[in-house]
Structure formats: structure tokens, C-alpha cells
Amino acid sequence: MGSKTTIKDVAERAGVSSATVSNVMNDKGKVSESTRKTVLKAVEALNYRPNASAQRRLQKGTRSSIGLVVKEIHNPYFADVTVGVQKKAEEEGYEIMLSSSEGRRETERGIVELFVEKDVDGIIINPLLDREADLSHLFELKRRNIPFVLLEEVHGLKASLVDIDNVEAAQELTTYLIDRGHEDIIHFSGPEYSMHSEERVQGFRRTFFESGLVYSEDYVVRAGAHLRDGYETGMTYFQETDRADWPTAVTCYNDLVAIGLLRALRELEVSVPEEVSVAGFDNIEICEYAPVPLTTIGVPTEEMGQTAVEVLLRHIESEGDHTPEVVNLEPKMTVRASTAPAPTTVKA
Known part of the structure; x- marks a missing residue:
């Protein structure tokens, strides 16, 4: 059984935009008579039928x-x-x-x-x-x-x-660091209003338990979701923590927090990744162009x-x-x- 005909299929056959097809189907907008006939012929040829909701809207003269x-x-x-x-x-x-x-x-x-x-x-x-x-x-x-x-x-x-699966993804990222010899890892967590933040903390914590490494709740530092959050939290944490107690790696709630942290570490003259490794989450486009290109877990x-x-x-x-x-x-x-x-x- 073939896939359902979409409005895009009709538009391609008629040589017009999806918006034009929608205007014809809704009898709205400025559409020439020749274009209208071309679209309706494509509709008939492809046996296109709007879904039930769209049918109701056609009757009311409104858009889906x-x-x-x-x-x-x-x-x-x-x-x-x-x-x-x-x-x-x-x-x-x-x-x-x-x-x-x-x-x-x-x-x-x-x-x-x-x-x-x-x-x-x-x-x-x-x-x-x-x-x-x-x-x-x-x-x-x-x-x-x-x-x-x-x-x-x-x-x-x-x-x-x-x-x-945010828990599993956070585990994969943390495991990657542990497998490379990192034992002193902290996590800059996200905002309290995000279940993703809590799930990523859960994955981070679970990795420690499963690896047999010592875990402390101090390893989770509340940061936020934005560039400024990563920068300010990074400045505060690394200035107030004795250098001997610095982590060798930091995972972050998202890439924005991680990039903010990269700036803080640069200003504090902390080498990344020679002294501290930094990893983000999401793989937004800017990661590739950051001053130090960012390791991250990509969300599609x-x-x-x-x-x-x-x-x-x-x-x-x-x-x-x-x-x-x-x-x-x-x-x-x-x-x-x-x-x-x-x-x-x-x-x-």
C-alpha cells in the first residue's frame, strides 16, 4: 500500500507552492483561474483528499x-x-x-x-x-x-x-569521559523547570554508580540553559574552588552552557582540553565553530x-x-x- 498523497505531492505535480494549493483548496487568496484549474487537475489525478480536520475547515472557510x-x-x-x-x-x-x-x-x-x-x-x-x-x-x-x-x-x-532517552544519552557522554581516564567529573545542570535537566543528572549519577567511582551530590552544580549561565557559573566555580580540587572534565546541560563555560575558562587561563575537558549536549551548529570545537551529544x-x-x-x-x-x-x-x-x- 502506497503512502498517503500529501499537499506537497499536489504542489509538485501542479508546479506551484504548497501555499497555493492550500489557497485553492480553501478558496482563499489571489489565485489565477488557470492556476486554479491546474491545481484541481493535480488534485483529481492524485486522488488527493484532505484529512477529516481539513475537510471541516474547508467547510468553514478556514485554514488548517x-x-x-x-x-x-x-x-x-x-x-x-x-x-x-x-x-x-x-x-x-x-x-x-x-x-x-x-x-x-x-x-x-x-x-x-x-x-x-x-x-x-x-x-x-x-x-x-x-x-x-x-x-x-x-x-x-x-x-x-x-x-x-x-x-x-x-x-x-x-x-x-x-x-x-536523555538518561541513556547522558550516560553515554559520561562513560566516554570515564573511559578516557577522567574520574573527577562535574556536571553543570540545567534549569529546574526542565525534566531533561533532571534526566541528564540522573544519567550522570547512574554512570558513576555503575562504574564503581565515588559519587557526591557536590558533583552536580546548578547552572541554567544559556550562555551567560555557563559563563557565570564557570567563573564562580573555578575561582572559588582550590586548583587542587578542580575536576578534569565538565559535562553541561546543553551546548550553550558549555560554550559559556569555555569563555570563562579562557579568561581564567585554564587550558581546554589539556587541563579541563568540556562536553555539551544537543550539537547545535555553533559547536563546530566555537573557539575550542565542542564535543557533544547530538539531538536530531x-x-x-x-x-x-x-x-x-x-x-x-x-x-x-x-x-x-x-x-x-x-x-x-x-x-x-x-x-x-x-x-x-x-x-x-
Whole structure:
């Protein structure tokens, strides 16, 4: 059985954009009569049928849309996820409504409520999660059977999820350093509102226990998610810690924190990786161009966005309740110049 015809297939056959096909199907926008006929012929030839939600919108004269809620609009990680969502949504004839909570719980709630009021077909959400978070707006989506997909797991909520195994990925990164002789490793953890932060701490901690190395909660230093967080935490930690007690390696919640740390170490005249190895998480584009190219665990962000749309559309098009799907994508380790064997290993 062949794959379902998409709006992109129609656009390619008609030699127009997906937006033009959508305008013809919705009877909106300025489209010449000749173009309209060409598109309709392609629709007929390919036997293209909009999904059930799109059919309802055609009857109402409105466009199909997906709401996307991210945590930080300026973070390259979320920018790459958004690109993936946008690409796949356009292929399927959906518009994207994008908004960012900027780390504020009430803002996230308001965005979700606004999207519901705007009658979007479904929502993709990277939720803010901490011990104080009120997640009733997500449970309300579930209660009302409004299609949504999470990009970070909410414990206790059975919902579709697209993510990576952050615990396993953090273990892979920490194991890589231990295998190269590092025993004095610390972790600059992420913000409290991120379940990913807690999962990466869990993976870091578990690696120590499984390797038989001594572990202390002092090995986890709360940093944040931004360049400034890595820089300021790095300056404070390495200035206030006796040089004899410095770690030989630091893993970071994400690449932004790691790059901020690289700057701090440079200003403190600490050699990377000769004295301290530094590793990040996400593999954003800037890693390759940092003053010391950054070793990191890569998250397939564009694929994540595209997959989230695919899962959401299956949810939208299903009749009745939709069985939640959990999709774990594969992270990839990328080794660059910011890590090396531990100094004691080199000297041995």
C-alpha cells in the first residue's frame, strides 16, 4: 500500500507552492483561474483528499493550523525543532502558530488556552516542568480530546511524546569521559523547570554508580540553559574552588552552557582540553565553530519536529480516542577538540 498523497505531492505535480494549493483548496487568496484549474487537475489525478480536520475547515472557510509552544524562542535548539515542524506542516498543508513561554508557567498556560480558542487542529508542546508546575492545562487538553504531542515527558499524563532517552544519552557522554581516564567529573545542570535537566543528572549519577567511582551530590552544580549561565557559573566555580580540587572534565546541560563555560575558562587561563575537558549536549551548529570545537551529544532536532507533526496528524485524523505514541529518536555522539584523555592518563 502506497503512502498517503500529501499537499506537497499536489504542489509538485501542479508546479506551484504548497501555499497555493492550500489557497485553492480553501478558496482563499489571489489565485489565477488557470492556476486554479491546474491545481484541481493535480488534485483529481492524485486522488488527493484532505484529512477529516481539513475537510471541516474547508467547510468553514478556514485554514488548517498547528500550535507550537517552545520554551525559549532564541535558543538554537528550539529554532531547529521549529524548522522541522514548519517543513512537515507545510508539506501537509498546515499553518504554524508559534509562541514561546520564555520559561514562565503562566505564559505557557495562556498560550495553550489561546490556541484552543483559535481552534487549532492540534498542539505540539515543550512544557515547563518542575515540582511547582501546575499542569492542569495539559490534563484539560487530554480531557477534551484535543490532539497534542509533547516534546518532554510529563509523568502521570498518558500523552504522545517525541524525545530522546536523555538518561541513556547522558550516560553515554559520561562513560566516554570515564573511559578516557577522567574520574573527577562535574556536571553543570540545567534549569529546574526542565525534566531533561533532571534526566541528564540522573544519567550522570547512574554512570558513576555503575562504574564503581565515588559519587557526591557536590558533583552536580546548578547552572541554567544559556550562555551567560555557563559563563557565570564557570567563573564562580573555578575561582572559588582550590586548583587542587578542580575536576578534569565538565559535562553541561546543553551546548550553550558549555560554550559559556569555555569563555570563562579562557579568561581564567585554564587550558581546554589539556587541563579541563568540556562536553555539551544537543550539537547545535555553533559547536563546530566555537573557539575550542565542542564535543557533544547530538539531538536530531529537525527530525524531532517533523516526527512530532507526523504523530500529531495521526492523532488529528483518528476517529475517537487516539492511543498515545512514544517515539524515542537516536542521539549521536560527536567528538571534537574540547575533550581529551585526563591529564593523569596523559602523564602516565
